[in-house]
Amino acid sequence: MKIKFGLISCDSHGQPDRDAFTKRMSAAKWGDRIPQVVAASGRDGEQVDVWSVNGRLVDSYPFGGGVVNCPAVMGDPTRRTHPRRWEEVPKTVYDPAERLKALDEDGVDGEVLYPNNPVSGHQFPGDADFELDCVRAYNDAIAEYRQVSDRYVPLAIIPYRSPIETIVAEVADARKKGVGGVVMLAEPSLNIPGVPRTNDPFWEPLWAACQDLELPISWHGSGGLAGQFSPPKWDGHSRVAARLAAVAGSSAAETELIPNLLLSGRLERYPRLKWVFAETGVGWMNYVLESCDHEWERRQLWKEGFETRPSEVLRRQVFIDFWYYERAAIETRDLIGIDNMMWESDYPHVSSSYPKSWESARLEGVPEAEQHKLRYQNAMRLYAF
């Protein structure tokens, strides 16, 4: 890809077309369980379109709803409008060729594509066979973006209920088709019964394969752990106050799980494997770096096999995304790692900087050479743009 604008979004959401699954999965085998858009009755009785997966309606998003999560492109400045019918979804959301126009309009060179509807919680439900077929169809569909343009780096998802050989084979296959990374749950054992913990040797072939195939592994948001490590909900909170507390509090998930990534020894065992934390903001990384270094010093963890200073290992392999102007993080970018921070637009979600991404990526007071790193050069180094 030739850089024209100097801005790459490291977290956007790629939408498969409505027939992405029906045209790839066997109707004879799966029938109505195939993910598809179906007509349903909305809360006000009006007919709406809803994704159905495994024969169940996917309750859109906890805030807003709609058949596709794309409030940034619905022409409503308050971003409260969601498409209730598939016909209302702008093509710039699900058609890779059309979507390039939105990128041009916004002055964005390329995008890393995380999932959108109907992928819920980075996974598909059901039994192992069904899950695997859904994942294959999704990876195949999202890889098409790359076949249309090298301005896209789509990310694969994985079939959690499959044997590790199958997971690895699927990732390798998706890589051939054009995906440039893998997005997974931060600790799938906490979301899906029976799945081994990520510290378990079970997963080693996946880490090895991703390192060999140069596929960074991403967690998105809290990696499926929002609210897991929070005080119990209080029913006296208003809905929005509860959401604010939950959203802010859920940053504890990555803050508490990256140290496990480090202390499990995975980073040292796979020193060329890169890990990405998307839609997390970046400032909390100061905590991870300093607390790991501090305890490493105070507890002399080099005697426990951790020879390299944790911050050095983390800066070598961990990358994080920001989207709004974080003053504290920008001021301490030398501590966080100027080579580890990447910009994202979150297109087409509610927080998206679209169509004024250059306002969110202004980076006042940052020297030009560093601005380039944050806006696109770090992304170019990490991904196959």
Place this chain on the structure above:
Amino acid sequence: MQIRYGLISADDHVHEHPDVWTSRLPASRWGDRIPHLETTADGTEHWVVDAQRWPLSRVAAAGAAMEDRTRELQRWSQAPAAAYDPRERLNAMDQDGVDRTVLYPTLAGVGGQIFGRIPDAELELACVQAYNDWLIEEWASTSDRFVPLCLAPIASIETTTSEIERAVGRGHRGVVFPAIPMELRDVPHLCDAYWDPLWATCAHLGVPICLHAGASTAIQPAADERLSPKVAEAYRAITRPASQLPVWAHFLMSGILLRHPHLRVVFAESSLGWAAFALEHLDYQFNEIRPEGFDLLPSEMFHRQCYLTSWYDQAGIRTRHVLGVDNILWSTNFPLTTSSWPDTKDFIARSFQGVLQAERDQILWKNAARLFGLDQG
């Protein structure tokens, strides 16, 4: 108040000598239910509270003062004197350049969470009162360099407030309170109006409520069983301060600070690394949603009423203008393994490079002096 070294450590821990409770609670009434140490046949020591057993090695913590700081004490006889003896503690403070120390518990729970589980409300109260009396009689009476914080019972809101009034009357300067009391016994959520008399009492008495990290392990991810014991301990130490983040977010959005504008809240052993981010993030989300009923931004409530404590942070000090120079307290975290002791001067020199003396003084002792009422003679 005399300041020699220029540091009031706002978060340290006393290590309760095992006779704190056996010498104060009548054996005739409580017998074996009195908190005490027990040695089992295989020689391991257990801390026993109301017939509940914890291995001592899981609840005792004094690594920094041990000869080898990577080893935790397994038996009470290994406990370093500076952990439990006030005179030895003063020596340790002199060695490290600490003027005064704000004292949190250890065996009673670093966040004061142990006794709240006792089903018998009278025994809970007796245990709490014994601790509160002991800290005044053995520590605060020895030297005014000790700043005592009391525990509070939670079985009923009336005893919560009356014990706080009694303890503050005896000289306590703040209240250690478990952040998630509802996981200890059947009481309402901390955000519920049920607790309003607690906040009102603290605000009225002018003492801060102190929520210390680690009061709940349920909100920390469990260390994986494949980690070696020392690495697992490091993992718990790393995640503990970060577990203050969701507590902090829920507290800020609870409305308690708006209803009690004179209440002061300390998030102890929070460290600072996550906080500038969390403040900006919460403000950003708040501005996007604009919830009803809040006439202050989260950062405004925080700056008006909250404090964080640090003992090693560098980025946090660099971002002090986002956090608020008035809202940061320094500490040594003695005698936990994570403590900066006995290298606190080096830690401070590293963290405060290029910081003006006035701001250093504020963070290192003036904020604590004002908050705990130590500057009033």
